[in-house]
Amino acid sequence: MDTKTIIAFAISAVLIGWAFLISSKPSNSADAGAPPTAVIVDGTQIIDITAKGGYSPRVVTAKAGVPTILRMRTNGTFDCSASVVIPKLSYQKFLQPSTVEEISISAAQAQGTLQGLCSMGMYNFQIKFE
Ligand SMILES: [Cu+2]
Structure with missing residues:
Protein backbone atom coordinates (compact mmCIF):
# COMPACT_ATOMS: atom_id res chain seq x y z
CA MET A 1 0.00 0.00 0.00
CA ALA A 34 -40.14 18.02 25.26
CA PRO A 35 -39.60 18.76 28.95
CA PRO A 36 -41.25 16.29 31.33
CA THR A 37 -44.62 17.31 32.71
CA ALA A 38 -45.60 17.22 36.37
CA VAL A 39 -48.28 14.74 37.44
CA ILE A 40 -51.36 15.71 39.44
CA VAL A 41 -52.53 13.21 42.08
CA ASP A 42 -55.74 14.02 44.01
CA GLY A 43 -55.46 17.73 43.23
CA THR A 44 -51.82 17.99 44.26
CA GLN A 45 -49.19 18.41 41.65
CA ILE A 46 -46.04 16.35 42.14
CA ILE A 47 -42.69 17.28 40.68
CA ASP A 48 -39.68 15.04 41.11
CA ILE A 49 -36.19 16.41 40.68
CA THR A 50 -33.03 14.50 41.42
CA ALA A 51 -30.01 16.40 42.70
CA LYS A 52 -26.74 14.74 41.89
CA GLY A 53 -23.99 16.47 39.95
CA GLY A 54 -26.64 18.93 38.83
CA TYR A 55 -30.40 18.65 38.59
CA SER A 56 -32.44 16.22 36.55
CA PRO A 57 -34.70 16.99 34.82
CA ARG A 58 -33.42 20.52 34.26
CA VAL A 59 -36.77 21.81 33.04
CA VAL A 60 -40.22 20.64 34.11
CA THR A 61 -43.51 22.04 32.88
CA ALA A 62 -46.36 22.15 35.36
CA LYS A 63 -49.86 23.55 35.66
CA ALA A 64 -50.12 27.06 37.10
CA GLY A 65 -52.27 27.73 40.16
CA VAL A 66 -52.22 24.15 41.46
CA PRO A 67 -50.86 23.34 44.94
CA THR A 68 -47.58 21.59 44.25
CA ILE A 69 -45.11 19.43 46.09
CA LEU A 70 -41.59 19.54 44.78
CA ARG A 71 -39.75 16.39 45.75
CA MET A 72 -36.01 16.93 45.75
CA ARG A 73 -34.27 13.60 45.76
CA THR A 74 -30.63 12.98 46.60
CA ASN A 75 -28.98 9.64 46.02
CA GLY A 76 -25.43 9.52 47.26
CA THR A 77 -25.16 13.22 46.49
CA PHE A 78 -22.00 14.74 47.91
CA ASP A 79 -21.61 17.62 45.48
CA CYS A 80 -22.96 21.12 45.85
CA SER A 81 -26.25 20.31 44.08
CA ALA A 82 -27.36 19.06 47.53
CA SER A 83 -27.34 22.70 48.59
CA VAL A 84 -30.62 23.88 47.09
CA VAL A 85 -31.73 27.48 46.82
CA ILE A 86 -35.11 28.55 45.41
CA PRO A 87 -35.01 32.34 45.59
CA LYS A 88 -38.72 32.98 44.87
CA LEU A 89 -39.73 30.69 47.75
CA SER A 90 -37.00 32.02 50.04
CA TYR A 91 -35.99 28.38 50.32
CA GLN A 92 -32.49 27.29 51.17
CA LYS A 93 -31.43 23.94 52.50
CA PHE A 94 -28.48 21.60 52.55
CA LEU A 95 -29.98 18.19 51.80
CA GLN A 96 -28.77 14.95 53.32
CA PRO A 97 -26.76 12.79 50.86
CA SER A 98 -29.63 10.31 50.37
CA THR A 99 -33.06 11.69 51.12
CA VAL A 100 -36.31 12.92 49.68
CA GLU A 101 -37.15 16.46 50.68
CA GLU A 102 -40.68 17.71 50.06
CA ILE A 103 -41.02 21.40 49.34
CA SER A 104 -44.56 22.79 49.25
CA ILE A 105 -45.43 25.34 46.63
CA SER A 106 -48.80 26.99 47.20
CA ALA A 107 -51.29 27.60 44.39
CA ALA A 108 -50.39 31.31 44.54
CA GLN A 109 -46.66 30.54 44.26
CA ALA A 110 -47.22 28.15 41.35
CA GLN A 111 -47.01 30.89 38.73
CA GLY A 112 -44.51 31.71 36.02
CA THR A 113 -41.04 30.24 36.11
CA LEU A 114 -39.61 29.06 39.35
CA GLN A 115 -35.88 28.71 39.30
CA GLY A 116 -33.79 26.62 41.64
CA LEU A 117 -30.03 26.74 41.98
CA CYS A 118 -27.22 25.19 43.88
CA SER A 119 -25.91 27.64 46.44
CA MET A 120 -22.98 28.53 44.19
CA GLY A 121 -25.21 29.10 41.19
CA MET A 122 -23.39 26.64 38.93
CA TYR A 123 -26.30 24.19 38.58
CA ASN A 124 -29.92 25.15 38.07
CA PHE A 125 -33.35 23.83 37.26
CA GLN A 126 -36.59 25.43 36.17
CA ILE A 127 -40.22 24.68 36.81
CA LYS A 128 -42.41 26.36 34.23
CA PHE A 129 -45.96 26.85 35.45
CA GLU A 130 -48.18 27.38 32.43
CU1 LIG B 1 -22.75 24.46 42.92
Whole structure:
Protein backbone atom coordinates (compact mmCIF):
# COMPACT_ATOMS: atom_id res chain seq x y z
CA MET A 1 0.00 0.00 0.00
CA ASP A 2 1.31 3.43 -0.89
CA THR A 3 0.77 6.55 1.16
CA LYS A 4 -2.23 7.68 -0.92
CA THR A 5 -4.07 4.42 -0.26
CA ILE A 6 -3.38 4.67 3.50
CA ILE A 7 -4.62 8.26 3.57
CA ALA A 8 -7.74 7.27 1.63
CA PHE A 9 -8.41 4.48 4.12
CA ALA A 10 -7.90 6.83 7.05
CA ILE A 11 -10.26 9.43 5.60
CA SER A 12 -12.99 6.89 4.86
CA ALA A 13 -12.65 5.45 8.36
CA VAL A 14 -13.15 8.93 9.83
CA LEU A 15 -16.13 9.58 7.53
CA ILE A 16 -17.78 6.28 8.46
CA GLY A 17 -17.29 7.02 12.17
CA TRP A 18 -18.68 10.50 11.69
CA ALA A 19 -21.71 9.22 9.74
CA PHE A 20 -22.32 6.69 12.52
CA LEU A 21 -22.26 9.43 15.18
CA ILE A 22 -24.70 11.59 13.23
CA SER A 23 -27.10 8.73 12.46
CA SER A 24 -27.13 7.61 16.12
CA LYS A 25 -27.90 11.12 17.38
CA PRO A 26 -31.65 11.43 16.67
CA SER A 27 -32.53 8.48 18.89
CA ASN A 28 -30.70 10.11 21.82
CA SER A 29 -32.11 13.59 21.39
CA ALA A 30 -35.66 12.24 20.96
CA ASP A 31 -35.69 11.29 24.64
CA ALA A 32 -34.55 14.76 25.66
CA GLY A 33 -37.16 16.50 23.47
CA ALA A 34 -40.14 18.02 25.26
CA PRO A 35 -39.60 18.76 28.95
CA PRO A 36 -41.25 16.29 31.33
CA THR A 37 -44.62 17.31 32.71
CA ALA A 38 -45.60 17.22 36.37
CA VAL A 39 -48.28 14.74 37.44
CA ILE A 40 -51.36 15.71 39.44
CA VAL A 41 -52.53 13.21 42.08
CA ASP A 42 -55.74 14.02 44.01
CA GLY A 43 -55.46 17.73 43.23
CA THR A 44 -51.82 17.99 44.26
CA GLN A 45 -49.19 18.41 41.65
CA ILE A 46 -46.04 16.35 42.14
CA ILE A 47 -42.69 17.28 40.68
CA ASP A 48 -39.68 15.04 41.11
CA ILE A 49 -36.19 16.41 40.68
CA THR A 50 -33.03 14.50 41.42
CA ALA A 51 -30.01 16.40 42.70
CA LYS A 52 -26.74 14.74 41.89
CA GLY A 53 -23.99 16.47 39.95
CA GLY A 54 -26.64 18.93 38.83
CA TYR A 55 -30.40 18.65 38.59
CA SER A 56 -32.44 16.22 36.55
CA PRO A 57 -34.70 16.99 34.82
CA ARG A 58 -33.42 20.52 34.26
CA VAL A 59 -36.77 21.81 33.04
CA VAL A 60 -40.22 20.64 34.11
CA THR A 61 -43.51 22.04 32.88
CA ALA A 62 -46.36 22.15 35.36
CA LYS A 63 -49.86 23.55 35.66
CA ALA A 64 -50.12 27.06 37.10
CA GLY A 65 -52.27 27.73 40.16
CA VAL A 66 -52.22 24.15 41.46
CA PRO A 67 -50.86 23.34 44.94
CA THR A 68 -47.58 21.59 44.25
CA ILE A 69 -45.11 19.43 46.09
CA LEU A 70 -41.59 19.54 44.78
CA ARG A 71 -39.75 16.39 45.75
CA MET A 72 -36.01 16.93 45.75
CA ARG A 73 -34.27 13.60 45.76
CA THR A 74 -30.63 12.98 46.60
CA ASN A 75 -28.98 9.64 46.02
CA GLY A 76 -25.43 9.52 47.26
CA THR A 77 -25.16 13.22 46.49
CA PHE A 78 -22.00 14.74 47.91
CA ASP A 79 -21.61 17.62 45.48
CA CYS A 80 -22.96 21.12 45.85
CA SER A 81 -26.25 20.31 44.08
CA ALA A 82 -27.36 19.06 47.53
CA SER A 83 -27.34 22.70 48.59
CA VAL A 84 -30.62 23.88 47.09
CA VAL A 85 -31.73 27.48 46.82
CA ILE A 86 -35.11 28.55 45.41
CA PRO A 87 -35.01 32.34 45.59
CA LYS A 88 -38.72 32.98 44.87
CA LEU A 89 -39.73 30.69 47.75
CA SER A 90 -37.00 32.02 50.04
CA TYR A 91 -35.99 28.38 50.32
CA GLN A 92 -32.49 27.29 51.17
CA LYS A 93 -31.43 23.94 52.50
CA PHE A 94 -28.48 21.60 52.55
CA LEU A 95 -29.98 18.19 51.80
CA GLN A 96 -28.77 14.95 53.32
CA PRO A 97 -26.76 12.79 50.86
CA SER A 98 -29.63 10.31 50.37
CA THR A 99 -33.06 11.69 51.12
CA VAL A 100 -36.31 12.92 49.68
CA GLU A 101 -37.15 16.46 50.68
CA GLU A 102 -40.68 17.71 50.06
CA ILE A 103 -41.02 21.40 49.34
CA SER A 104 -44.56 22.79 49.25
CA ILE A 105 -45.43 25.34 46.63
CA SER A 106 -48.80 26.99 47.20
CA ALA A 107 -51.29 27.60 44.39
CA ALA A 108 -50.39 31.31 44.54
CA GLN A 109 -46.66 30.54 44.26
CA ALA A 110 -47.22 28.15 41.35
CA GLN A 111 -47.01 30.89 38.73
CA GLY A 112 -44.51 31.71 36.02
CA THR A 113 -41.04 30.24 36.11
CA LEU A 114 -39.61 29.06 39.35
CA GLN A 115 -35.88 28.71 39.30
CA GLY A 116 -33.79 26.62 41.64
CA LEU A 117 -30.03 26.74 41.98
CA CYS A 118 -27.22 25.19 43.88
CA SER A 119 -25.91 27.64 46.44
CA MET A 120 -22.98 28.53 44.19
CA GLY A 121 -25.21 29.10 41.19
CA MET A 122 -23.39 26.64 38.93
CA TYR A 123 -26.30 24.19 38.58
CA ASN A 124 -29.92 25.15 38.07
CA PHE A 125 -33.35 23.83 37.26
CA GLN A 126 -36.59 25.43 36.17
CA ILE A 127 -40.22 24.68 36.81
CA LYS A 128 -42.41 26.36 34.23
CA PHE A 129 -45.96 26.85 35.45
CA GLU A 130 -48.18 27.38 32.43
CU1 LIG B 1 -22.75 24.46 42.92
